[in-house]
Amino acid sequence: MRKHDPGIAIEPVASAASVASVASIKPRPMDPQQQIVIPDCCNLGVVCRTLIAVNAVLLAKTLLRGIDFSSVLMQFVESSMLVELACFVSLFVLCGIGRLAYGLPLWAQRLLCAVVPAVVTGSVVLWMSRYDWFLHSFMDMSLVGAVLIAAFFGIALQHYFELRGRAFSPVLVEARLQALQARIRPHFLFNSLNAVLSLIRTEPRRAEAALEDLADLIRVLMRDPRAMTTLENELQLCRQYLTIENIRLGDRLKVQWEREGMDDEVISSAQIPTLLLQPLVENAVHYGVQPSASTSVIRIQLKRRLERIEIVVTNPYHSQTGEALSDGSQMALKNIRERLALLYDVEGQLTTAIVAGQFEVRVRFPYMKTQPIDE
Known part of the structure; x- marks a missing residue:
């Protein structure tokens, strides 16, 4: 991927020759040993x-x-002190273990979900037993009973989250996603082919490079929508798309890239769903640049704050395309929201706003590094 300054760079779309091919993007293997069943x-x-x-x-x-x-409320508050402490410590430990669990057999991962809460709860009970008020409040509690209950809750919740992950898998929305992509592909394909045809006689080399980029884009569009890639590869894909659109739109299309807290290492290692950013850029071109006869700037901001990544795509808002935007673009936005919810739960968000005549799409999701793949 072409390197940018950490600050602001306003540039025309890069030429096709300057964009690396995305043909080498490898989907993550579906080896069961690489699956993570720890929530x-x-x-x-x-x-x-x-x-x-x-x-x-x-x-x-x-x-x-x-x-x-009153007695129920008092007993619940007293019991919560023990339960909340054991829960938070168990979740913290499993959070760390989950990031290191690649390669562990599935049975070992499930066993850890029972063992960790049991050990943590036993340790908490032993530690709290030093205090008289605890012994007085939990006279009927046994250490063995608390450990067994914690292990039961651990394995029950692990089973629930594993089944929930399967039930709410992107397979359920894959049909809608494929229908949406089938709607996008002809629109983009016909425009791209017409643009390439206009170059065949005057600029044959540029036409050939554009066809190569188009082939790479179609190859990625045909991939499993559940696949994950890196932010670097997704940005490469966006640049290839913008390169093709630049043939048709010329100087009317300019792109402003901004980075905040995002160095090359983060961009190359950050995990992102395939085709998360490219449809947003396509919407920005279609609804922000295409209706305008003058130069329009698409602004793409990449930010990292703590352990979260935020991507903001901004384009000019045209009132005459507002109805079309609400009908056509909202389908893609709704689909991306569903994918974020399936992959990141409440931590994946997509919001839109119209600010100072600009249509703004803001995507937030956790920063997760790609896992090494054993060849």
């Missing part, structure tokens, strides 16, 4: 669902044993 305990959605489930069971148990509301 992503770093994810806010997993943390919230775990705490809600555990506290709901605790509240139900307390209600069954309580006599009046």
